[in-house]
Amino acid sequence: MSDLVLRAREWLAQDPDPETRAELEAVLALDDETELASRFGSRLEFGTAGLRGELGAGPARMNRVTVMRAAAGLARVLGPGRHVVIGYDARRNSDVFARDTAAVLTGAGLRAFVMDGRWPTPVLAFAVRHLGADAGVMVTASHNPPRDNGYKVYWGDGAQIVPPVDGEISRAIDAVGRVDELPLGDSWDTLTHEAIVTPYLRALAALPVGDARDVRVAYTPLHGVGADTLAEAFLSAGFAVPEMVAAQRDPDPDFPTVAFPNPEEPGAMDLALELAGTIGADIVLANDPDADRCATGLRLPDGGYRMLTGDELGSLLAEHILRNTSGDDRLVATTIVSSSLLGKIAAAHGVRYAETLTGFKWIMKAGPGLIFGYEEALGYSVGSDAGLPVHDKDGIGAALTVAGLAAAARREGRTLLDLLDDQARRYGLHATGQLSVRVEDLSLIGRAMARLREEPPAKLGGREVESAEDLGAGLSGLPPTDGLRYRLAGGARVVVRPSGTEPKLKCYLEVVVPVTGPASGDVTRARAAAAADLAAVKADLSAALGV
CATH class of the missing domain: 3.40.120.10 (Alpha-D-Glucose-1,6-Bisphosphate, subunit A, domain 3)
Structure with a gap:
């Protein structure tokens, strides 16, 4: 029996969801090693303030086991007695994941507030500070495709978590054992519309x-x-x-x-x-x-x-x-x-x-x-x-x-x-655009970034590249991140980085065109010139990426 099959059977034994159990049993019956590897060869990592991924069975998917492990990790970092607000949107299983989170948190000795409606993420972010909570969880995948869901974590300041907190939660998740052995509670508080949406509207x-x-x-x-x-x-x-x-x-x-x-x-x-x-x-x-x-x-x-x-x-x-x-x-x-x-x-x-x-x-x-x-x-x-x-x-x-x-x-x-x-x-016409490359093979993104680091372009769109900065070095006091920034002649700029939430390589382009007079025609001409400049930069950058 392969290691992947062993991991899948261990997962089945603790999964509280009959739907994902049936899904995984079907995969095991087919003896599909490739599909098992896609589910059990890795696990979802904390990225943009939490988890986000495709619904399904296995640690590389969003499901009740993954969510309960995340909640247990969060509970360990916060400690007993802390307060957490939980919200959810209308995606599949969002309400279920919210209740599972509340059950794990209250079982670990924390106090949980669960919203009684499917409300926007900013209502949850507002609620954390309004209620003086220590953290917040929003179950949402934002604008991702229908097959996805996610788990966004906020800290007591009402903002999304940043390092080192995300790393602490990730390590705590790694230390969580079987979810069917977690103590679960059922005494969380319910937040009504009057309790939280009404104060949010007053704040607006x-x-x-x-x-x-x-x-x-x-x-x-x-x-x-x-x-x-x-x-x-x-x-x-x-x-x-x-x-x-x-x-x-x-x-x-x-x-x-x-x-x-x-x-x-x-x-x-x-x-x-x-x-x-x-x-x-x-x-x-x-x-x-x-x-x-x-x-x-x-x-x-x-x-x-x-x-x-x-x-x-x-x-x-x-x-x-x-x-x-x-x-x-x-x-x-x-x-x-x-x-x-x-x-x-x-x-x-x-x-x-x-x-x-x-x-x-x-x-x-x-x-x-x-x-x-x-x-x-x-x-x-x-x-x-x-x-x-x-x-x-x-x-x-x-x-x-x-x-x-x-x-x-x-x-x-x-x-x-x-x-x-x-x-x-007043300021000159600042025109921005994007070149976004979606990939199936994530290694293509790494190879493209390595190619740009080894052979940075000398010109883009006919403009000299005046400087090439590696954001991995943590420039201008910023934390290090995987990205490259090129400053071009005439105030133009290009930034290239891997997406934090999707399998994409994203490139951000800007050109600046002076507007010479007060007439509307001057702005119209500047917009046309900027569009041509952006197209030229995009074409050269696309060739340089080689993806």
Whole structure:
């Protein structure tokens, strides 16, 4: 009997889930060594603040055994008597994983609070600080495909965990024995809507939304859990509830109308854009399935629509928040792969600016006085003079703030596109793009990174590479990370890194084009020039990757 078969049989003996037991018994009956190796040749590792992976039996999958082991590891790091808040979304088994977590934690002598509804991730992040908990767990795979689920861990500051805590939990998980021998409790507390969603909505009321309310919005939650909370947030702030894509309004773990439930993916926004055209919406808003991200589209002068990039919306929100808050100690932050424009905006407003590694877990550690943080992947944490209501990205708060910004522009006979043009004239046109390569063989990513380290490109898109920096060395006080940054002539920049959550090699491109005059035609020409520059850089980089 092979070692893989032995491990599979040991797993079967402790698995409390009849569905995954039946699944694994079928694999064993087929004597499929390849399939066994994919499930038992490794285990899910803590990555972006927790676990994320395909549902199924085995330590390399998301299942009840994996979740109970994670909860036991978390319990060992925290210790008895600590308080943990647990939330979950509408993916398959999210509610089951939440209850299993509560059972393991209370069995280990901790106190658990479990939300009684499928609510957005930012509600969980808010709840940790609001309730004075020591940690939080959100069961979600965010915008991953339907086959996945995940387990995101927050610490007492309401932000996602970072090293060394994630390593401590990972080592504690390794020390957990059989889950059928874990003591389990059943006396956790239940958090109602009134206990946690209502305070969250009150906290959002402090955001600098302004007093304009005349704006027509088309919205989609992409089959996730954002619709009800967003509708309440808009009503509480005095806005009309947005028109919603009916086919995508209700939570559905199969995500039947989209190939990937991520507003950045091609086709994901088609139904929302169609609705916008039908109702003549001023803006289009979308949340990803757990509603911690926010995508925004705007109406063009010809009546069509286009989606804003994460960097475009980040620059608009940053300037709006800085104009509507005060204080010399304010800090704005973004990541090394986001646009450099935020630094110029911060300088113009006389506030501090910080760059972090990718991921909101790092943005939230940027420093005291943080009033706004964003990442180019549609994540935004918006604040007010009272600070940040949520110490993580918040797609509901961001959507509310965008609606206020669009309503204020409309009152002046302007649009978000006009505001973008204003910024291009003030700071130069900062255009960003991505080259993303999805692979089946993860070794291809390692080989591509090694090739770039050994033979860095001399030119990209016709621009000289002025410097090549290895982020693995921990540059500018940042923790070491697997990535490369190239600075090109004319203020352009390229960052290459492996994705932390998907089998992808991700490349982030930026070019800066001066705008020479006040006329709209000057901005239009600058956008065309920037698009051509980005295409040229992308083509050369693609060749250099060799993937």
